[in-house]
Amino acid sequence: MILHLSTFQWEGGAAVAASRLNQALRNHHVDSHLLVHRAQKPGPGVTAWATSDWEQKVFWARFAAERLAFLPYEKDKSVRFAFSPAAVGVPLEKHPMVQQADVINLHWINFGFLSLAGLERLFALGKPIVWTMHDMWAFTGGCHYSRGCEHFRSHCGHCPYLARPGTYDLSFEIFEQKKSLFERTSVTFVSPSQWLAGLTQQAALTSRFACHRIPNPIDTTQFAPLPKTDLRQKMGLPTDKRLILFTGANTQDYRKGYPYFKEAVNQLKVPQASTEILVFGKSTPGAYLDLNLPIHDLGKLSDLSQIAGAYAAADVMVVPSLEDNLPNTILEAMACGTPVVGFEIGGIPDMIDHRTNGFVAKYRSAESLAQGIAWVLDNDREGAVSNQARQKVLSTYTEQVVARQYNELYQSLL
Template identity: 50%
Template sequence: MKVLHLSTFHQFGGAAIAASRLNQALNRAGVSSAMLVSETSANEPTVTALAQTAWQKRWATARFALDRLTFLPFERSRDVRFTFSPALIGTDISQHPLVQQADILHLHWTTFGFLSTRSLSNLFALQKPVVWTMHDMWSFTGGCHHSGSCEGYQHQCGNCPFLRLPAPDDLSNSGWLRKQTAYQNARLTPVGCSQWLAKRARQSSLFGGLSVQSIPNPLDTHLFSPLEKTAARQELKLPTHKRLLLFAAAKVSALGKGFAYFQQALALLRQQFPNANDVELLIFGGGDESLLQELPFNYHFLGSLKNPRQIVAAYSAADLFVIPSLEENLPNTIMESMACGTPVVGFEVGGIPEMVQHQQNGYLVQYRSVEDLARGMQWVLEQPEAVFSQLAANARNYVVTHYDEAVIARRYIELYNSVTQAGPPPTP
């Protein structure tokens, strides 16, 4: 059985990292698994870039730019520029040798100029079994990656709140219609990384008639495992006698990551926590460091971390990880933090409640409540050493039991066997 994963990015962003980890986990489990991406970000034997030459790389960049330009005239504001993908721009990979040789095509996050809706239609026309791991809602909406409070995807998209001029026949409606046509007779099995996302897919008009599965992303729990806290801090040149609160995001300033809520909650924590002078912040990710200068605690900014050892050290060095995201599926960061024995404080949104068990391995916060976010951070910090050690152990054990790569690879292998035995749909 040959499996080919299709992803716009190789190691940039949570969806690409999850896809890459699954590819590696399947190979370690004995499956012939490979990955085809727009461009590679590192040399990896089982990963192939569609863009090989300098010209092809320039064209890949141009496709990304064209994809964004197609949305520019329609966007409600700059704030939503990367939250909606029309998928009008892409490339036809249906005749690529890796696609032709594959027994199963496994889609991940494919927009931003890699695969258009027409590209997907050409893949589905091959009548190969297709597994689609949904890292957001895009596959079953008219174009948004997360719909927020809008439930138009349950019927037929239109009047989209992300668009400057919403209308029944707007860009989201035409995107929905294109997907409806593309999905006809496809041998498609959607998979939600979280139960929350799988439930939404089952409620959708595009995937509601399909057998939607729910399988989490995998993690190498041998790589992501706790380091001794003092040693981790010394490795990163951090203070050894402070309480460190960790915040991490690919782009710290992204609205969906809730940095403003984090900042407000820290102001409350500074007022309410008796030992506030012992607290400092640890932050890693991309973005403008000037955002951090108004925080009410001293901070240590590590920038974007690429080396897995440094990432593990950062999680291990922290006393707790704070994730105030307003939209999430099944965050890799929560999984990584818990695997390193660091409890998590985060909003009760998306797939987070499936990961964080309230006051067992972290603290679930009332959605968008600054007060409860501050309360959650303080609750973890105030726990006696024995209770905190149990929180850390619970966090680690939960990840090993539910998300270890061997567990997830086994579940996907069972799914692959099932979809290959099902055969193509009947000809209409």
Template identity: 55%
Template sequence: MVLHLSTFHLEGGAGVAATRLHRALLRSGFDSNMLVPTVQQEENGVHGLANTKWQARKAWMRFVAERAFFLPYEKDKSVRFAFSPALIGTDIHMHPLVQQADIIHLHWINFGFLSLYSLEKLFSLGKPIVWTLHDMWTFTGGCHYSKGCENFLSHCRYCPFLARPEAYDLSFAQFERKRSMYGNAKLALVSPSHWLDNMVKNAALTQNIQAQSIPNCIDTDLFTSLDKSEIRARLNLPMDKKLVLFAGANTQDPRKGFSFFKDAIAKLNRNSMETEVLVLGKSRPENFTGFPANVHYLGKISDQQELVNAYNAADMIAVPSLEDNLPNTIMEAMACGTPVAGFNTGGIPEMIDHKVNGYVSEAGSSDSLAEGMQWIMDNNTGYSLSRLAREKVIRSYAENVIARRYEELYQSLLAR
């Protein structure tokens, strides 16, 4: 039996990816279970640590306590959730599911779920551990994305996320703790993108640990092409406009590149107002004041079918992320036949085949992003790009394809 450990169940890119893998393994006949702090809705094989209101409150208090601990260290509030000290968490090494598991599969485990001490106790069990990385935290001194800092290649110190970067600061201490822990663990690291896998193989903490790249998976029966006109009519969206989607868990996170998207839309609409915008995710109406196009704010959508409808309503999606691993939004959109224009960063160019099923724009350039969006609008005649985008997902990210690769990894670890 494999046991997945994840901070989130049905929200956040990493939580969604973990749950999708669990479901894919179950459908393939593999014995899979998942343990999360709080189950958001009942689901086969998904178990929560918090089964009472008091337990749920304690889980929330661990999150608050971990953030409060970091408060005196943070450079400013912009990095508040970009660095995890992982000093507060739950010791689950004696949990019945952990004890029963043949393989422990870690996903994103920060924000008060598992601390460094929690991980040490899990590693001490001597069981094979697969860790799917959804960002850089596993091999850094605490940051989730390094924003260009390359200290993790040698030794984290003088951390740019901290108010007082020093030779022996918080990042140095976490780096040393991880080095000690990893030396005693039966670890196999999995990166959804080759971009992240390459960093894993060069990072000082992980360069000697077994590592490979296996993408996230998606249910291509759920995420599929639908009748665009019918969906727009249902959502009360205009039939005669080009609709460009921007999606993100938090649209105002600078890493997601909303400012570049806004500038690119202004360039597209310089001579006409033919293009309108769909925005999906956490935001506020004032964020769209003065936006250079009519904005249809869809809000935060958790229902999967409504998410599929949103992708199908759009002519294309723009993903101008400055740092990203293997965005679920790209995979979801392409599965629905919605072409993508995205920046040439992280795992994005691995997903989009430039001028084949979408457009890879120059990172940090709103001009290039606008060119990419215009190219898709001009070249998706007869939905040829849409068809090729969906074919790429079925070939590379379908549940049966990814489940088989993980099963092979599990079996190889158990055979040792």
């Protein structure tokens, strides 16, 4: 039995990727199960660690304790959830599912789910460990994305996330704990992107371990192209406009790069009378008032058919992330036949073939983003770019393709 460990089931991109992988494996006859702290959508193959109100309160108390452990060290509020000391966790090694597992597949396990001490007890069980990385945390001294810092290549310290960085700061201590942990065990790492796989092989903590590149899967029947005119009429959107999609990420989050999207839209060299903006997702009131094109805000969408419809209704999607691994939003949009424009960072160039199924913009260049949007709108009038976007997903990211690669890895470890 393959057991996936993830703090969350559907909260955040890493949790979505873990849940989709578990389901893909089960759909292809692999005995796969997912253990999370709380099951938002209970069902076959999903087990919650917290099954009672009391256990859920205990978990959130651990989450609070984890954050309080970092509070004296944090530089400012902007880094509060970008650094995980892994000081607090639940005793997962005692859980019946963990005891029964043949292979344990770690995903995103922070925020009070697994501590470093808990990882050590888990590794001591002697079971094969696969660690699917959804960010850089496995090989850093605590940060999930390094924001350009390269200390992890030799030894963490002088951490830019900390209020008092120094040679022997908190990142140094966590790095030493991980070093001791990895010296006594064997872990097989999986990276969804070439970018993260490369960093894993260069990082001081993980360079000696095998790292396989296997992407995240997506259900290509759930996310699929649909007739744009019918969709837009149903959603109350204009049928005679070209719609540029932005998926409503937190506009205050540095990593999501909203200022570059804003600047790109405001300098677009396209007919403004026929071009408008489509957004969905959680956002603050008035977040998009600084855009000079009309906005259609669908709000926060929770139904997957509505989300897929929003992707399919757009002509192009823009993802201006400054740091990212393999964004689910890009997979979802391309599966729906919507080309994407994004910066040349992380796993985005793995997904977008430049000027074939989308546009890879120069890093931190709003002008290049604007050029990319215009290129897609100018070159997709017959659906050529859209079809290429869908075909890329069908050849690389389907449940069948990804489940086969993971199953081959599990079998090799057994």
